[in-house]
Amino acid sequence: MHIPFSFRRLIRSSLIAGGLALASSALWAHGDVTPQAVDTKTLPQLGAKWLPSNPYNTGPAFKEALRIGTSAYNQNCARCHGLEAISGGIAPDLRKMDTDCTGMADEAKKNACFAEMDEYYVATVRRGRTRDGRVYMPPFEATLSQEAIWAIRTYLETRREK
CATH class of the missing domain: 1.10.760.10 (Cytochrome c-like domain)
Incomplete structure (x- = not known):
């Protein structure tokens, strides 16, 4: 099955965005790092x-x-x-x-x-x-x-x- 190049880019972008969101949520797992x-x-x-x-x-x-x-x-x-x-x-x-x-x-x-x-x-x-x-x-x-x-x-x- 052939996947168009633009669709492959969309999938790659989505995976990267998902990975960043996951990494971001892991960083926030320790709470807000702004001094309180x-x-x-x-x-x-x-x-x-x-x-x-x-x-x-x-x-x-x-x-x-x-x-x-x-x-x-x-x-x-x-x-x-x-x-x-x-x-x-x-x-x-x-x-x-x-x-x-x-x-x-x-x-x-x-x-x-x-x-x-x-x-x-x-x-x-x-x-x-x-x-x-x-x-x-x-x-x-x-x-x-x-x-x-x-x-x-x-x-x-x-x-x-x-």
């Missing part, structure tokens, strides 16, 4: 000056920060860093971010290490990470407030590997 704003009005507001360490990891705001941070992580971070901060290999496993600190016996050195990791975390989330012109992590400063970023850190601290 986070409602933090129930947390103590921190002001414009960035704090050097997480103000929510202890004290009365901890539970609310954990609730907000869990949701904010799932909305903005899980698509790359994995559900429950368990990486599937696309991006770093955030449960291991503080591994070097947790094993330190000297309390002063451990606290200094955690402070350094807080600084690295905030800088990375605010400004993103780019290497050789490739974006490895987008900047979130325009979308996430200081309260939201520290709430996510609160969640991540509960996910640390023991």
Whole structure:
């Protein structure tokens, strides 16, 4: 049976379009990749000056920060860093971010290490990470407030590997 050239092109175009639609739906399977704003009005507001360490990891705001941070992580971070901060290999496993600190016996050195990791975390989330012109992590400063970023850190601290 002879299939006219124009019909073959139509079939090929349809297959390509179908493949693209399938690929597109697979990409959306992880959700919208647009950064999502986070409602933090129930947390103590921190002001414009960035704090050097997480103000929510202890004290009365901890539970609310954990609730907000869990949701904010799932909305903005899980698509790359994995559900429950368990990486599937696309991006770093955030449960291991503080591994070097947790094993330190000297309390002063451990606290200094955690402070350094807080600084690295905030800088990375605010400004993103780019290497050789490739974006490895987008900047979130325009979308996430200081309260939201520290709430996510609160969640991540509960996910640390023991």
